[in-house]
Amino acid sequence: MFSDPRSVAVIGASANRAKWGYWLAAGALAGAHRRDVHLVNARGGDILGHACVTSLTAIDEAPELVALCVPGPMVGAVVDEALALGVKGFLGITAGIEDEPAIAARIRAAGARLVGGNSLGIFDAAGELDLSWGTFTPGSMAIVSQSGQLGSELARLGEQNGIGVSRFVSIGNQNDVTAAELLLDLAGHDDTRVVALYLESFDGGEAVFDALRALREAGKQTILLTVGSSAAGSRLARSHTGSLTAPVDVVDAVCRATGVLRAHSPAEVIDVARTVIAGAIPAGRNVVVVGDSGGQCGIAADRAGDYGLAVPALSAAASKDLEALLPAGAAISNPVDLAGAGEADLDNYVRAVASAIADPGVDAAVLTGYFGCYGADNPELMDTELGLAHRLAAAADAAGKPLYVHSMVATGPVADQLWASGVPTFGTVEPLLRALSGASVFAAPSRDLTAAEISAQFTGTGYWSARTTLSAAGVVFPDGAVVTDRDQAVAAADALTGPLVLKAAWLEHKSEHGGVVVGLVGSDTVGAAFDEMHGRLGDGDYVLEEMDVRPDGVEMLIGCQRHPDLGVTVTVGTGGVATEVYADVVMESAPVDVDTAAAMISRLKAHKLLAGWRGKPATDVRALAETVSAVARLAAENPDIAEIELNPVRVAPDGVVALDALIVTRL
Incomplete structure (x- = not known):
C-alpha cells in the first residue's frame, strides 16, 4: 500500500505552493492515470484542476492510503474517521502530534499501518507514487532516511551525479512501520540496485541488519550513514572494554559482519552508489596506479593507503610487458608512469592499463592524469579519445577487474562514455580512492551471526564464578x-x-x-x-x-558486550593496568571463528609484540585467537550474559593463561 496503492487521499490538500498540502496534491495527481486520487480540504475548492471534497466521508470508497497533512490537534480525529471508513494505510507528514504513540496504537489495532509521523514523504518510481515535497528523477537508488531533509539531500546529490531514485521513504518517528520492514521490502524491489540508508538510532537494530543481510543476498548493496550518538551506542561501563569503544564502533562492527558500508558523508554515499551501479566492485584492496604524470601517480599511490588500499609491486611478467612498452627509465613496478608514452601514442594508455590490470596480484586499476582532456582541448581528438575510452573499458572487462579513472576533465563526452561503460570517473583522486575502497566492502563475504542459545552454569558472582564458567568454555586459568x-x-x-x-x-x-x-x-x-x-x-x-611467571609474556584484554539493539560484540586489545592508556583495541560482532579472531589480532598495534619484537620469541597467537573465539561464542550463545571481560590475558610462546575475569549477567 506504500508503493502502489489502488487509491490515495491527501488530507489537507492546498493550492498554495508554499504549503505541504500543495506538493502532496501535485504528486498524487501525477499518478492519477494509475489510481484514484482524492483531495480533501475543509473549505473545498479546486487544486490543479481537481475538485476537493470537504471530508473523507464524502468519498465513495475507503482510500487505500491516506496522507495526513493537517494541524497536529486535528490528526487524531482524522485518523479515527479514516479507520471507521476502513482505511488501511497512513502517511504521517505532520510533526509534533499530541499523543502520537496512542494514535499509532489505534491504527495498528485496526489492522492498518502508519509511516511516520514527521515524515517527509514517500516516492516509488515503478508505482508512480509521489507523496513528498519536491520531485524525484526515477532511477535505481533507494533512499530510506530517518531525517527527511538529509534523504532529500541524497536524492538531489544523486540527480546531480546522474543517479535517480527507485524508492524514497522518510521514516520519521517510526511509530509503526519500521526501517527494518521498509528495508526488507526493498529486497524484492526489482528497480532498486543500491540502498542509501540514514539512521540516527538503532532501535530494533538486529532486525535492521537482518534486513540488510537479506538485501545483500538479493544482490542489493547498502550504504549506511549515521551519527556517533546513536542509541546503539548505549554501553555497559563496568569494564575497561566499555571505556575503550565509541558508540559508532559497535555499528561499524555489525556493518563489517553484514557486508554494509558505513559512509561518512552524503557525498561519499553518492560516490559509492554511482560506483556500485556502474558495476565496479573490486574483489579486494590491491590497486595498480597508472598515469601520465609522476606527481599524480605518486599522490594517488600515497593517498591509497589512507583509504585502506594497498599498492603492491607488480609481478615480473607484468613489469616486463610494461618495460617493453614504455620509455627507458619509466616507473614500471607500481605506480606505473607512462613517462611521455601516452602523448607519443594514445593507444599506449590502453596497452599500459591492459598489462597492469591483468596482473593476478591486483584487484583494480586506477588511471590518473590527462586522459579525458585530449578531446576537450583538441576537438579533433574527441572521436579518438571516445574510442580509447571504450577500449579501456573492454580491457578491464577482459581482466574481470574494475578500472577507475581520475581525469582533469571529469565531465563531458569522454567521462560520460567511461561511466556508461562501467568505468567510474572522478575529477580528483580522493573521492575516487574513497569510492574504490568503499566498493571493496561489498566483495567481502558477510558472516553468520546466528548462535544457538545455550545455558551456561553460573555458580555465583565474582571472579571464581566467572573463572568456572569460562574454564568450561575452554579458557585456561592458573x-x-x-x-x-x-x-x-x-x-x-x-x-x-x-x-x-x-x-x-x-x-x-x-x-x-x-x-x-x-x-x-x-x-x-x-x-x-x-x-x-x-x-x-x-x-x-x-x-x-x-602466579604466571613464564618469560616473554604479553598482557592482552578480551571483552564482550551485549548491546541493547545491535547484539554482542567482542573486543581484543592491549591489556593490563594501562589498558586505557594504550587504547589499542579491535572490535567485531560476535560470534567470531578462530580465523576472524586471528585477523582481529593482526590489526592491533600490539601484534608486533605478539609476533616477536627485537629478538623476543613469538607468542602463541593462534591460542589467543582460539581464546577470543571461545569467549565470543560463550557471550553470543548465552542470552543471560550482558558482559564478559578477561584482563589481563597473558600470552606467551607456549600458550595463553587468563589472570582475571568478570561476567556480568543481564538484569
Whole structure:
C-alpha cells in the first residue's frame, strides 16, 4: 500500500505552493492515470484542476492510503474517521502530534499501518507514487532516511551525479512501520540496485541488519550513514572494554559482519552508489596506479593507503610487458608512469592499463592524469579519445577487474562514455580512492551471526564464578582455590606452587582497591597477606592462584558486550593496568571463528609484540585467537550474559593463561 496503492487521499490538500498540502496534491495527481486520487480540504475548492471534497466521508470508497497533512490537534480525529471508513494505510507528514504513540496504537489495532509521523514523504518510481515535497528523477537508488531533509539531500546529490531514485521513504518517528520492514521490502524491489540508508538510532537494530543481510543476498548493496550518538551506542561501563569503544564502533562492527558500508558523508554515499551501479566492485584492496604524470601517480599511490588500499609491486611478467612498452627509465613496478608514452601514442594508455590490470596480484586499476582532456582541448581528438575510452573499458572487462579513472576533465563526452561503460570517473583522486575502497566492502563475504542459545552454569558472582564458567568454555586459568579465612589460605598455599597471587574475588577492579597481592612465596607469607587484606576489605571469597611467571609474556584484554539493539560484540586489545592508556583495541560482532579472531589480532598495534619484537620469541597467537573465539561464542550463545571481560590475558610462546575475569549477567 506504500508503493502502489489502488487509491490515495491527501488530507489537507492546498493550492498554495508554499504549503505541504500543495506538493502532496501535485504528486498524487501525477499518478492519477494509475489510481484514484482524492483531495480533501475543509473549505473545498479546486487544486490543479481537481475538485476537493470537504471530508473523507464524502468519498465513495475507503482510500487505500491516506496522507495526513493537517494541524497536529486535528490528526487524531482524522485518523479515527479514516479507520471507521476502513482505511488501511497512513502517511504521517505532520510533526509534533499530541499523543502520537496512542494514535499509532489505534491504527495498528485496526489492522492498518502508519509511516511516520514527521515524515517527509514517500516516492516509488515503478508505482508512480509521489507523496513528498519536491520531485524525484526515477532511477535505481533507494533512499530510506530517518531525517527527511538529509534523504532529500541524497536524492538531489544523486540527480546531480546522474543517479535517480527507485524508492524514497522518510521514516520519521517510526511509530509503526519500521526501517527494518521498509528495508526488507526493498529486497524484492526489482528497480532498486543500491540502498542509501540514514539512521540516527538503532532501535530494533538486529532486525535492521537482518534486513540488510537479506538485501545483500538479493544482490542489493547498502550504504549506511549515521551519527556517533546513536542509541546503539548505549554501553555497559563496568569494564575497561566499555571505556575503550565509541558508540559508532559497535555499528561499524555489525556493518563489517553484514557486508554494509558505513559512509561518512552524503557525498561519499553518492560516490559509492554511482560506483556500485556502474558495476565496479573490486574483489579486494590491491590497486595498480597508472598515469601520465609522476606527481599524480605518486599522490594517488600515497593517498591509497589512507583509504585502506594497498599498492603492491607488480609481478615480473607484468613489469616486463610494461618495460617493453614504455620509455627507458619509466616507473614500471607500481605506480606505473607512462613517462611521455601516452602523448607519443594514445593507444599506449590502453596497452599500459591492459598489462597492469591483468596482473593476478591486483584487484583494480586506477588511471590518473590527462586522459579525458585530449578531446576537450583538441576537438579533433574527441572521436579518438571516445574510442580509447571504450577500449579501456573492454580491457578491464577482459581482466574481470574494475578500472577507475581520475581525469582533469571529469565531465563531458569522454567521462560520460567511461561511466556508461562501467568505468567510474572522478575529477580528483580522493573521492575516487574513497569510492574504490568503499566498493571493496561489498566483495567481502558477510558472516553468520546466528548462535544457538545455550545455558551456561553460573555458580555465583565474582571472579571464581566467572573463572568456572569460562574454564568450561575452554579458557585456561592458573591452578587456584577459593579461601575465606587464614587457615584455608595457608592450606591452599601448601598445595599450590609458588609464587602465588591473592585476590579479593568479588571486586571488579581489584588493583584499584588493593584487592590483589602478587609474588607470595610460602605459607607464612600467604597467611600474613591474607590477614592484611582481610583486615582492610572484610569477609568474602578470596582466591589464591599460582602466579604466571613464564618469560616473554604479553598482557592482552578480551571483552564482550551485549548491546541493547545491535547484539554482542567482542573486543581484543592491549591489556593490563594501562589498558586505557594504550587504547589499542579491535572490535567485531560476535560470534567470531578462530580465523576472524586471528585477523582481529593482526590489526592491533600490539601484534608486533605478539609476533616477536627485537629478538623476543613469538607468542602463541593462534591460542589467543582460539581464546577470543571461545569467549565470543560463550557471550553470543548465552542470552543471560550482558558482559564478559578477561584482563589481563597473558600470552606467551607456549600458550595463553587468563589472570582475571568478570561476567556480568543481564538484569
